[in-house]
Amino acid sequence: MIQFIENPLWKARGAISTIFFCYGLTFASWASRIPSIQEKFSLSEAELGTLLLMLPIGSFISLPIAGYLVAKWNSFLVTRLSILLYLISLIAISLSENIFLLGFVLFLFGLMGNMVNIAINTQAVSLEKEYKKNIMASFHGMWSLAGFFGAIIGAIMIGNEVILQYHYTIIFSASIVASVISFKFLIKSETDENEDKPIFAIPDKPLLLLGIIAFCSMMCEGTMFDWSGVYYKKVVNAPKDILGLAYTFFMVSMAGTRFVADYFTTQFGVKKVVFFSGVLNFSGLLILILLPGKIISLIAFFIIGAGVSSVIPLVFSLAGKSKTMSSSVALAAVSTMGFFGFLLGPPLIGYLASWLNLQVSFSFIAVMALCVTILATQIKSNSNS
Numbered sequence: 332m333i334q335f336i337e338n339p340l341w342k343a344r345g346a347i348s349t350i351f352f353c354y355g356l357t358f359a360s361w362a363s364r365i366p367s368i369q370e371k372f373s374l375s376e377a378e379l380g381t382l383l384l385m386l387p388i389g390s391f392i393s394l395p396i397a398g399y400l401v402a403k404w405n406s407f408l409v410t411r412l413s414i415l416l417y418l419i420s421l422i423a424i425s426l427s428e429n430i431f432l433l434g435f436v437l438f439l440f441g442l443m444g445n446m447v448n449i450a451i452n453t454q455a456v457s458l459e460k461e462y463k464k465n466i467m468a469s470f471h472g473m474w475s476l477a478g479f480f481g482a483i484i485g486a487i488m489i490g491n492e493v494i495l496q497y498h499y500t501i502i503f504s505a506s507i508v509a510s511v512i513s514f515k516f517l518i519k520s521e522t523d524e525n526e527d528k529p530i531f532a533i534p535d536k537p538l539l540l541l542g543i544i545a546f547c548s549m550m551c552e553g554t555m556f557d558w559s560g561v562y563y564k565k566v567v568n569a570p571k572d573i574l575g576l577a578y579t580f581f582m583v584s585m586a587g588t589r590f591v592a593d594y595f596t597t598q599f600g601v602k603k604v605v606f607f608s609g610v611l612n613f614s615g616l617l618i619l620i621l622l623p624g625k626i627i628s629l630i631a632f633f634i635i636g637a638g639v640s641s642v643i644p645l646v647f648s649l650a651g652k653s654k655t656m657s658s659s660v661a662l663a664a665v666s667t668m669g670f671f672g673f674l675l676g677p678p679l680i681g682y683l684a685s686w687l688n689l690q691v692s693f694s695f696i697a698v699m700a701l702c703v704t705i706l707a708t709q710i711k712s713n714s715n716s
Contacts (some may be wrong), residue, residue, distance in 0.1 A: 339516075343458050344466070346516035348473045350414055350451050353506040355477030357421050358444065360502045362556055363485020364495055371495075372430050377685060380678035385434045387674035389441025390667060396442075397449040398663030406453035406659060407519045413446035414510050418503050425495040441674065448666050453659045456651030457518050465593040468644035472589030475640070478556070479582040486575060535655050537711065538664055541646040544605065544706050545669030547699040548642040551612055551635070553673035554680050554696050555581050558689070559632060566690045567623045580629045584636030592641040601645050602710045609704030612638025616697040620690060642703060643669060649710075672699075 369379050401409045420440040427433035455470045481502075488498040555578075563569045563577035596604050615634030618627060646665060653661035676696070683692035 340458065340461055342516040343454075343461075343518050346513035347451060347454050347458060347518075348470060349509050349513040350410060350447075350454075350517075351470045351473040352477040353414060353510050354417070354444075354447050354451065355474035356481045356502060356506060357417060359478040359481025360485060360499060361421060361424060361440065363482050364489070364498065365557070367489060367495060368424075368433070372433070374430075377682065380681035382430070382434055382437065383674070383678040383681075385437040386441035386444070387671050389438040389443075390445040390670045390674055392438075393442040393445040393449075394663055394667040397446045397667075398657075398660040400446075401450050401453050401659030401663070402657045405519075406450045406457070407517050409446065410450040410454055410517060411510075411514050413443055413450055415507070417443040417447050418506055418510070421499050422496075422503050425499040445667055445670050448670055449659060449663045452647050452662050452666060453651065454518050456648065456658050456662065459648060459651070465596045465648065467648040468589045468592035468596070468641055471640075471644040471647075472586055472592075475582060475586035475589055479579075479586055482578060482582065538650060538653060538655075538661055540706060540709055541650050542665045542668035544703055544710075545643060545646050545665050546672035547702045547706070548608075548612070548639055548646075548672070549669040550672035550676035550679075550699050551616070551696050551703075552585075552639045552643075553676035554693075555632070555635060555639070556673075557677035558680055558693075562619070562689055562693065563628060563632075567625055567628045569625050569628075573625075576629055577632050580632040581636040584633040585640045588637045588640035589644065592644060596641070596645060601649060602707060604641050605645055605710060606704060606707035608638050608641045609700055609702075609707055610638075611635075612700035613697055613704060614638075616693060616700055620693050620697060623690065638700065 365379070365383075368374075374382065397409070397413075417440070420436060420443050423436045424433065424440060427436050451470075455467055459466050484502070485498070559577040559581055560574050564571075564574050569577070592604065611634055615631045615636075615638055618634070619631040622628075622631075646669070647662060650661045650665040651658045655661075680689075680692050680696070683695060
């Protein structure tokens with residue numbers, strides 16, 4: 332038992348899982364208080380949508396920066412620095428007293444979030460190579476689990492009228508302690524032979540394909556994060572006391588499926604798992620749009636959660652094994668496209684809902700899910716590991 336605990340691979344896996352959890356908890360803490368921020372600054376839906384655009388802009392700007400820094404300094408250093416700055420930016424959100432300062436801080440929040448995203452996924456890819464088997468989905472399961480707990484904590488804070496500064500200070504304090512403890516167990520050097528690969532390069536066709544799949548899938552995921560409760564309320568007409576079930580069914584399904592996704596990938600291969608995930612996602616959204624009943628909608632949210640769960644871990648894992656550029660740069664390209672979709676989806680749905688209606692706007696997300704299914708057929712069939 333002691334040898335098991337002392338195994339450096341298990342220590343690294345625990346440390347990387349911890350950073351994923353803190354990363355997810357921080358983002359969920361921000362997202363859970365969006366209504367509080369909207370109320371504080373008296374923002375309309377369109378104004379809120381514009382404000383939310385600052386995150387994907389920051390994320391997009393970080394693309395060349397993050398890939399370069401991880402390739403140049405290695406993910407060990409960038410992970411430690413970026414998670415600290417990401418946590419500090421969460422505190423800065425709560426201290427912003429005007430909309431312009433908040434917009435700038437959200438830009439930094441998006442930029443640092445993608446830095447963490449690229450650096451910690453590079454760590455995960457390196458460890459996966461050491462394990463010589465699929466373990467990426469379990470790390471993303473920790474992110475999802477943190478998102479679930481972050482939403483619950485946020486709901487409790489709102490219910491007890493805890494101000495934003497106190498809420499975010501609690502999250503910051505717990506996450507900073509956990510992150511710092513895990514730092515010394517992170518992988519200190521990548522196994523990737525990056526010296527033979529360019530730091531800057533235009534993504535080739537396979538990487539571009541993975542990036543588009545990530546974009547479509549994470550747009551669905553981001554929409555569920557911010558709009559599932561609103562949809563359940565306004566379209567399904569669910570009573571107030573069960574509105575949280577929509578998000579809960581989605582998150583429980585997504586987190587749970589991620590913890591078993593590595594097994595199914597080993598059994599059936601990446602191509603089949605991504606294809607079937609797209610089918611599940613599209614089917615769930617179709618049910619949600621066409622049959623918006625209280626019970627069947629919860630089943631649909633559960634199906635959607637299972638559909639989006641495996642796509643991102645698998646495409647990130649494939650990107651990290653790129654033979655044309657370093658792992659960090661390949662991950663930067665693919666993960667930034669995905670994260671951009673994740674952050675762009677919610678404000679886009681807000682705009683579409685204001686022009687049309689929420690139910691019709693979700694049809695656009697269903698098209699994104701269908702794109703995942705179609706594009707999955709183009710993944711190289713030898714990408715099974």
